[in-house]
Each structure stands twice: as structure tokens, then as C-alpha cells.
Amino acid sequence: MSDQHKQHDKEKAFLDWMEGKNAGEIEPDLTEDPMWQQRMQTAEYIAQQADMYPEQSVPQWNREATFDADKRAWWQWGGLPLLSLTCSIAAVFLVLFNVQLQFNDKGMLLTFGPQQAEVDQNQLNALLDSRMREFAAEQQLYLATFTKDLNKETNDQNMALANYILTTSRQERKEDMTEFFDYLNQQNEATQLSQNRRINQIERALQYKQTNYQESGMNTMPEESDATVEE
Incomplete structure (x- = not known):
């Protein structure tokens, strides 16, 4: 077994x-x-222990009172679950239909779904136009100031050379006149080349900035920045 x-x-x-x-x-x-x-x-x-334990009668007590419902507190109100469910449904509705509430100077605006995208796109386009106008005005002002300063510097240099030539002797003046005209021609060529290079740099910066604004206008907000032109 x-x-x-x-x-x-x-x-x-x-x-x-x-x-x-x-x-x-x-x-x-x-x-x-x-x-x-x-x-x-x-x-x-x-x-043996069970035999030693004396039997006792069951006490008299109100059995029905055991199942009486106590008075509920205010926070145990039966309508709270229903209210919570209603709020949850409302929140889901707002998310699904992309409901947005906006406040501005004209009042309150309630938008649903694609309408909000159209409003955002219009605002973005207006902001892009404003930034482009500001940037173009700043570049034009910078270009005008740069040209003015460059012309003033050239005139000052030419005046200094002319004063120097007038104070020298005739013999030296002949030699210096040749050198002066050579220097003046070189200076004018260098100045013209530098000025053209600066103008080209500013035009390229303006075109680059405008291209970036147009490419990023549909998705991102433009950042405020000033174009810096290297000397």
C-alpha cells in the first residue's frame, strides 16, 4: 500500500x-x-475546553435597528456621482470639439475646432507682416546712417590730405599731388567696394529674414530679433 x-x-x-x-x-x-x-x-x-465553557442565553436587542440607515452627511449626497459624471462628460465634449474661450478688448470669443485654427492663422499672418515692416524699417535706417557716416569719414580724410598738401612746398606739392590723386583713386575704389559689400550684406540679411518668416509662419511664432551686419 x-x-x-x-x-x-x-x-x-x-x-x-x-x-x-x-x-x-x-x-x-x-x-x-x-x-x-x-x-x-x-x-x-x-x-474539554468546549465542555468547560458555560452556555449563555442570547441577550435581547432590537434586530431591526441594525439595518436602519443613519442620516447621511452633506458630502455623502447621492447626487454627487451624477454631478461628477456630468462634469466629466462636459470636459470630454470641450476636448473633442476643441472649444476655446478667448478674452480680448472687444469682448469674449468662443470658438470650436477649425474656426480656432483660422483665427490663429490670421493673427499669425498679421504678426508676421508687422515684424517684417519693423525689420525693413530698421534695416533702411541702419543703411542710411551707415552711408552718412561713411561719406563723412571720407570727406574728413580728403580734407585732411588737402590741408597737408597746401602747407607743403611747391616742389613737394607736385610730387604729393601725384601721390594724392593716386591715393584718392585708391581710397574711392576701396570706399566704393566696402560700401557695395555692406549694401549686399544688408540685402542678403533682409532676404534671409523674410524667407525664414515665410517658411515658419504656418507653424511657429517668429522671435523678435535684430539683424546684425558684420563690419
Whole structure:
């Protein structure tokens, strides 16, 4: 007989012993196993303790009062879940239909879905036009100031050279006149070249800025910046 069958027989014999069936025949078999002997002692101890506990009558009490509902607090109002559900549905509606509320000098504006995109695009285009006009005005002012300063510097240099030539002797003046005209021609060429280079740089900066505004106008807001022209 396998151990599993023996264990099953022991359990059945223990249950029969607990119910008082053939206790005299079953008890010797169970006491041979220390584990089942300890279980028998534990069962006898529990039965002894149960016999020692006196029976008591059930006290009289109002059974119906156990199920009476207490008065609920204000925050336990039954309508709160419904109110919460309503607010959740309203929030989902606002998100799905892209509802936006805007305040401006003219009042309040409530927009839905694509209308808001159209309003944003119009505002973006207006802002781009304003920034382009400001940038063009700044560049024109810078160009005019630069040209004025350059002409003044050239005139001052020419005047200084003329004064120097007039104060020299005739012999030196002849030699210096040749050098003066050579220098003047070189200076004019350098000045014209520098001025053309500055003008080209400013025109390229203006075209580059305008291109960036047009390319980024549909997605991003332009950043306020001033074009810097390297000397």
C-alpha cells in the first residue's frame, strides 16, 4: 500500500474517531503515528475546553435597528456621482470639439475646432507682416546712417590730405599731388567696394529674414530679433 493510501486511511480513521465510531479499535492505530497522536490530543483538549465553557442565553436587542440607515452627511449626497459624471462628460465634449474661450478688448470669443485654427492663422499672418515692416524699417535706417557716416569719414580724410598738401612746398606739392590723386583713386575704389559689400550684406540679411518668416509662419511664432551686419 502506498503512502498516499495510508495517509487517506489515517484521515478517515481520525474522522471516525472524532465522531465516536469504533473509537476503541481506531485509537491504537492512530497513536502509533506521533503526528496523529498529537492531533488526537489537540482534539481532546479542544473538546474539554468546549465542555468547560458555560452556555449563555442570547441577550435581547432590537434586530431591526441594525439595518436602519443613519442620516447621511452633506458630502455623502447621492447626487454627487451624477454631478461628477456630468462634469466629466462636459470636459470630454470641450476636448473633442476643441472649444476655446478667448478674452480680448472687444469682448469674449468662443470658438470650436477649425474656426480656432483660422483665427490663429490670421493673427499669425498679421504678426508676421508687422515684424517684417519693423525689420525693413530698421534695416533702411541702419543703411542710411551707415552711408552718412561713411561719406563723412571720407570727406574728413580728403580734407585732411588737402590741408597737408597746401602747407607743403611747391616742389613737394607736385610730387604729393601725384601721390594724392593716386591715393584718392585708391581710397574711392576701396570706399566704393566696402560700401557695395555692406549694401549686399544688408540685402542678403533682409532676404534671409523674410524667407525664414515665410517658411515658419504656418507653424511657429517668429522671435523678435535684430539683424546684425558684420563690419
